[in-house]
Structures are given as structure tokens and as C-alpha cells.
Amino acid sequence: MGRLELVTGGARSGKSAFAERRAAALSGRAGIAADGNVTYIATAVPIDDEMTDRIARHRARRPVGWRTVEAPDALASAVTAACATPGVVLVDCLAVWATNRLIALGDPDALGADPHAWWREVDVLEAALAAELTAICDTACAGPADVILVTNEVGFGLVPPTPLGRAYRDLLGRCTQLVAGRADAVHLVVAGIALDLKQAAAAAPGGFDA
Numbered sequence: 001m002g003r004l005e006l007v008t009g010g011a012r013s014g015k016s017a018f019a020e021r022r023a024a025a026l027s028g029r030a031g032i033a034a035d036g037n038v039t040y041i042a043t044a045v046p047i048d049d050e051m052t053d054r055i056a057r058h059r060a061r062r063p064v065g066w067r068t069v070e071a072p073d074a075l076a077s078a079v080t081a082a083c084a085t086p087g088v089v090l091v092d093c094l095a096v097w098a099t100n101r102l103i104a105l106g107d108p109d110a111l112g113a114d115p116h117a118w119w120r121e122v123d124v125l126e127a128a129l130a131a132e133l134t135a136i137c138d139t140a141c142a143g144p145a146d147v148i149l150v151t152n153e154v155g156f157g158l159v160p161p162t163p164l165g166r167a168y169r170d171l172l173g174r175c176t177q178l179v180a181g182r183a184d185a186v187h188l189v190v191a192g193i194a195l196d197l198k199q200a201a202a203a204a205p206g207g208f209d210a
Contacts, residue, residue, distance in 0.1 A: 002083065004140040006183040007194075008153045008176060014192035016092055019150045020062065022187070023090040026146045037087030038066045039145075041079065043097040045072045058092070072100045076132040076139075083143040094133075094179070095152035098172045101125055107164050115163065122167045129175055137182040151176045153188070 005022060009015035023038050040062060046052040059068070071078035075097050082089040091097075102125065108118040140147035153176075154169045180186045186197040 002140050002143050003146040003185075004137060004179075004183045005146070005148045005185045005187065006176070006179050007148060007150045007187045007189060008180075009189035010153050010156060013153075013189045015150055015187075015189040016058065017061070018187065018189050018192070018194050019090055019092060019148050022148055023066075023088045024063070026148070027088045037085070038063070039069060039082040039087060039089045040066050041069045041071050041075070041082060041089060041091045043072050043075065043091070043093060043100065045100065072097065076135045079136045079147065080139050083139050083145040083147065086144040087146075089140075089145050089147045091136075091147070091149045093150035093152065094175065095150075095154075095172055098129060098175060099168065101129060102164070102168055102171065107162075109162060109164070118163070119167070122171065126171045126174065129171065130178055133175055133178055137179060141182070149179055149183075151179070 003026065005026075007015050007019040007022065009018075023040075027038050042055070042058075044051060044055050046055055062068075069078050069082060075091065079089060079091065102122070105118065105121050105125065106113065108115055111118075136147070136149070152172065154172050160166045160169055180197075183198070185199070187194040188197050189195075
């Protein structure tokens with residue numbers, strides 16, 4: 001059985017770098033070299049120069065032996081394929097993947113759309129993302145590969161002023177909770193330092209209440 005881990009944190013918290021170190025460590029635990037059988041599933045799309053530069057910096061940081069798969073949309077099928085053999089699968093990140101899918105619905109303010117109809121579309125999208133994430137968790141728990149999912153922590157800031165921003169916060173927050181409930185470890189990264197939330201909660205008085 002594989003191991004499922006979730007890495008969350010705010011922007012520029014160091015979560016991606018930590019997740020990459022975890023991938024190397026889990027690869028070594030499985031008897032594979034740190035630059036060996038690791039599949040990096042990227043969800044970002046180079047839509048502008050800034051994103052293109054960010055993607056390039058992420059690529060430059062990864063070991064040359066890691067395999068990269070681009071999956072900005074169909075994430076579950078990419079994870080399933082990568083988990084067919086022993087190794088480590090690192091998905092970076094769920095936040096960008098959810099953004100890609102949400103943006104496809106359009107901005108209701110710009111579209112002048114019926115807000116009630118648009119929010120119903122968001123509900124349908126959330127159900128679809130939850131189903132895909134459930135399938136990913138099932139694959140991770142049953143297959144021979146360890147899976148690390150990276151996400152953004154969206155609950156620490158102000159309430160977004162736009163419907164699109166609020167939909168993103170709510171959708172990603174609930175999706176993150178779904179994965180966290182299934183994960184063997186949940187790492188919160190702040191200022192480059194990671195705390196295993198499940199381990200900390202289990203050690204607290206009263207234990208961990210899922």
C-alpha cells in the first residue's frame with residue numbers, strides 16, 4: 001500500500017521545496033535513489049511571462065532524473081497512470097488545478113451572468129473535483145506508489161471581495177479538507193518550516209479527532 005501525504009501553506013511559505021524534499025526522502029525509503037523513480041505532476045499553464053518564469057525556476061530546482069507530467073486538467077488519470085509502478089508521485093499543485101477548472105466557468109462579474117446560475121455551476125464543479133480527489137486518494141492508498149499532494153492554505157486571509165475569489169476560497173478549502181481527512185500525514189509549512197498536523201494533534205491532550 002502506498003502512502004498519501006498533503007502539504008499545505010500560504011504563498012511563498014516554502015511548501016513546494018518541502019514537498020520536493022519529502023519526495024526525495026520517500027523515494028529513498030522505498031529503496032530508490034533520490035533522483036530515481038519520482039514523477040512530478042505539474043498543473044500550471046504558462047499563460048504569461050511571469051508564470052513561464054516561475055515554471056522554469058521550479059523545473060531547474062528538481063533533480064534531472066525526475067519525470068515530469070503536465071496535467072492542468074485531467075489530474076486523476078495522470079495520478080492513476082503514475083501510480084501503476086512503485087515510486088513517488090508529487091502533484092504541485094491542487095490550488096492551480098482548481099483554478100484552471102474554475103476559470104473555465106468564467107468571471108460572473110465580467111460575463112454579466114445570472115449569479116444564481118453561476119454558483120450552481122460552481123457547486124457542480126466542486127462535486128466533480130471532490131470525485132476526482134476521492135479517486136486520487138483511493139489510488140494512493142491502494143497502489144504501490146507514495147503520493148504527495150501540494151495545496152494552498154486559503155483560510156488565513158481576508159474574505160475575497162469578488163464572487164470568483166470567494167468561490168475559489170470555498171472550493172479549494174473544502175477540497176483540501178477532503179484530502180486531509182484521507183492523508184497519512186498533513187504538513188503545514190510556514191516560513192519554510194513544516195509541522196505535521198496529524199502527528200501534533202495525536203500527541204495533544206485528548207488525541208486526534210478527525
